[in-house]
Amino acid sequence: MKKFNIAIGSDHAGFAYKEEIKAMLLADGHTVRDHGTNSDAPCDYPDFIRPVAEAVARGEAERGIVLGGSGNGEAIVANRVKGVRCGLCWNEQVAIWNRSHNDGNCLSLGQRTISEDEAIKIVRVWLATDFEGGRHLARIQKIDC
DSSP, rough: OOEEEEEEOGGGHHHHHHHHHHHHHHHHTTTTEEEEOOOSSSSOHHHHHHHHHHHHHHSSOOOOEEESSSSSHHHHHTTTTTTEEEEOOOOOOOHHHHHHHHHOOOOEEEETTTTTHHHHHHHHHEEEEOOOOTTTHHHHHHHTO
């Protein structure tokens, strides 16, 4: 599997999964920059999600992973940054489509909505899936026009 430079961030509601995913990514040989948070103390998710999305948009990270309770707010924040295509994924098939059809460069996960085991599986399949291009390329090009 290709090794990626990955930016990761969460709020308090996604902190536990962030730590587990970060450990898995490092063990698998990826480079990881953790943008926080650093505990499960209540915090505001935009403070930690926007830096992840900005790192992806600037090309400092090839992929971004953001986590929260549901992952909804995190996906919204990430998608406010031009050049980021963040998808909220709740199973492996949705993660495959996020990459293969949408060339997703940021993944959002909800710690309160899926098991830790499922989150790890989603991250692994998302990283392993290539963008199909073809008919999807024209659609992607329309996003930031």
